Amino acid sequence: MNDNNKIQGRGPWLFLRNLVIAALFLAAFVYALTRINLDLTLLVKNFSSTVKLWSAFAKPDWSVLGEGVTLLIKTLYMAFMATALALPFAIVLSFLGAKNLMNSPIARAIYTFVRGFASIIRSIQPIIWAIIFVVWVRTGPFPGVLALWIHSVADMTKLFSERVESIDVGPMEAIEATGAGRTLVLIYGVIPQIINPYLSFTLYRLDINVRMATIIGIVGGGGIGMRLYSYIRKWNFPKAVVMTILIIIMVWGIDYLSSRLRERIETGGGEKTEGFSI
Amino acid sequence: MKRPRKFTLPDFVDDVKPFLLDWLIWGYLAYTVIFLLNSYWYTQYVNWYGTLTLKPWGWALTIIGTFSCALLSEKFGISVGLKTIKSVERPPQKAWALTNWGITTLALVVFTFWVGWLTTDMEIGVIARRAPKTFHLWSGLSHPDFTHLINIDPELEDTILGSLIDTIFMAYLATVIGGILAAPLGFLGARNIMGGTWFRRIIFYITRAFFNVVRSVEALLWAIIFAIWIGWGPAAGTFALLIHSMAALAKLFSEQVESIKKGPIEAVQSTGASFWQTVRYGAVPQVVPQYTAFLLYRLDINVRMATVIALVGGGGIGRFFFYYKSQLDWNQVGAVTIIIAAVVWILDYISGKAREKIV
Known part of the structure; x- marks a missing residue:
């Protein structure tokens, strides 16, 4: 194989380079261990401080179940609203942020602006956005939705426009050849190629x-996290455990459904191909 | 070579899963309807401080109703459960939004958006009204102190x-x-x-x-x-x-x-x-x-x-x-x-x- 020859050709240097990289990583690891003071024995030594927490798992206080389920539904709606409201913004911005569609100098400026802004917004965690929006519109689920929304818009814009950048130019050129304008090229040449990836990313x-x-409730963004955190601060672990169990069930369920649906979208509704087994 | 016996779940589990999902979806639709009734009718015209609660027979009716809706949805091809868990072929030359299950999905999305708007206290006006309160925040961000x-x-x-x-x-x-x-x-x-x-x-x-x-x-x-x-x-x-x-x-x-x-x-x-x-x-x-x-x-x-x-x-x-x-x-x-x-x-x-x- 060609690749193999190339690697064998500079064998000793490659080996040396890998050795240096490995040594650097190892040195960073050792330095980090001492700097962070990561001490596993502390977990054993201080185990007594968590006894109250673990024993709460044995006898959760189910009296808050109703309240917890209501908050859980609210949390789900928050996530849904943030995603649903982010989707139209991200779709529009993704075309403006795709390098291959933005050719003229003005378009290039718009592209740089959109992608730059998306990167900056994406670099700031939703928790920090939630703090900003709590200052802005006061505590409650609304700032939580806004925080998730702004981060989602930026993140989806990035994912979507990367997807647009990797489309096949064949269909686009074919439609351009018929004399169609930009809009028609977009509708018939671009959209059919991106609709499934967009759904999947969403x-x-x-x-x-x-x-x-x-977790956005910890800073006042509403939802189940707010109540969970207040129970923890009051050292009321039996109630906090109920909230945690509810969170686990919801996140697990949504994760399962979402990955199942994505698999279905990516394989075009067909059956999953049979893998091997040992 | 000896291959160990492969363990699989019984077949009926695969038939039950889409049905359970359908039942869940119909139950959810019932919930959204009751939620909207509560916020647009009950708290407006009957009891401002109250919440619309179902009578015991209402619960029974909802459970039976959603159960039969789930059963019927498979019959009429509007089952989202079947589409999600098993594969249902889409009729050719038809956009997914026009298929029967597509309509159900759209209804779900619309109802969810509506209820979601109310539950999460969305109030777009507040963003503009309270914008001056964030002035010190933006001025801080634009004059960072390192x-x-x-x-x-x-x-x-x-x-x-x-x-x-x-x-x-x-x-x-x-x-x-x-x-x-x-x-x-x-x-x-x-x-x-x-x-x-x-x-x-x-x-x-x-x-x-x-x-x-x-x-x-x-x-x-x-x-x-x-x-x-x-x-x-x-x-x-x-x-x-x-x-x-x-x-x-x-x-x-x-x-x-x-x-x-x-x-x-x-x-x-x-x-x-x-x-x-x-x-x-x-x-x-x-x-x-x-x-x-x-x-x-x-x-x-x-x-x-x-x-x-x-x-x-x-x-x-x-x-x-x-x-x-x-x-x-x-x-x-x-x-x-x-x-x-x-x-x-x-x-x-x-x-x-x-x-x-x-x-």
Whole structure:
């Protein structure tokens, strides 16, 4: 094989390079261990401080179940609203942020602006956005939705436009050749190629938003996390455990459904191909 | 060669699952209808302070009604459950939104959006009305105060730069240790490797359940537990990121193992290799590049998480962010935000480029 020859050709240097990289990683690891002071024995030594927590798992206080389920539904709606509201924005921005569609100098400027902004917004965690929006519109599920929304818009814009950038130009050129304008090229040449990946990314983002919605309440973003955190702060573990169990069930369920649907979308509704087994 | 008997679930489970999902969907539709009735009719015209509750016979009616709707939906081809869990062919030349199940899905989305708008107290006007309240925030962000970047802040006894390095090393440690622990777990959680005998099957289910449960609890919640356990500080944050990474990587990894190709496995098996030899020489070489890419991706996620894990006592740069925010020192908050954004951006870029090279 060609690749193999190339590697064999500079064998000693490659080996040396790999050795240096490995040594650097190892040195960083050792340094990090001492810097962070990661001490596994502490987990054993301080186990007594968590006894109250673990024993709460044995006898959860199910009296808050009704309240918990209501909050759980609210959390799910928060994630749904954030995703649903982000989708139209992300779709429009994804075309403006795709390098292959934005050719003229003005379009290139718009492209740079959209992608730059998306990167900056995406780099700031939804939790931090939630803090900003809590200042802005006060505590409750609304700032939580807004925080998840703005992060989702940026994240989906990035994923979507990368997808648009990797489309096949064949169908686009074929439609251009018939004398169609830009809009028609977009509708018949681009959209059929991206609709399934877009759906799949949206479901993936919904999954992430559900996870994030469970913790965004810690900073006042509403949902089940807010109540969970207040129980923990009051040292009321039996109630906190019920909330945690509910979170686990919801996140697990949504994760399962989302990955199942994505698999279905990516394989075009067909059966999954049979793998091997040992 | 002797192949162990393959364990499969009984057939009827596959028929029941779509039906249960349909029942859930119809039950949910009933819930949305009652919710909307409550907010638009009951609280408006009957009892402002009350909530519409069902009479006992109403519950029975709902259960029977949704049950029969679920039964009927399969008959009339509007079953979303069948579409989701089993495959239903789409009639040719028809957009999915016009198929029967497509209409049901759209109805679900519309109702969810409507109810969601009401439950999450959406009030777009507030954004404009309270915009002046955020003035100090934006002015802080545009006039960042970098004094404590390299000068020690006496309150926090650290510099922003120092805690930034802490943050990156926390993510690094969590990824490396989590990745090492995840590798064997990933094999134990792969259906194709553990699907053979009953004993292996049980290990498979326990492993899968374990990492699904661990993964479902966000790293931030784990940080609360570890902060109680070993006290506040970067170590607690690292443990939280570590355990969450381990579970998440093990899941990705086991899926990767499940999708490996038959050829090399059969080639190794044909030499008369044992189970472990087959895993070592047939499966491992197929998953290593992809696994490295997962590790890089996870490092990226961990850096993001590490920037906020201080919220619950996990240490790192977030300590400065939340402290300055509590002091309403927006200029310093602006500085920390800019540094967080820059670092996450750079690492995202590097990790993306490195992943492109590997895969």
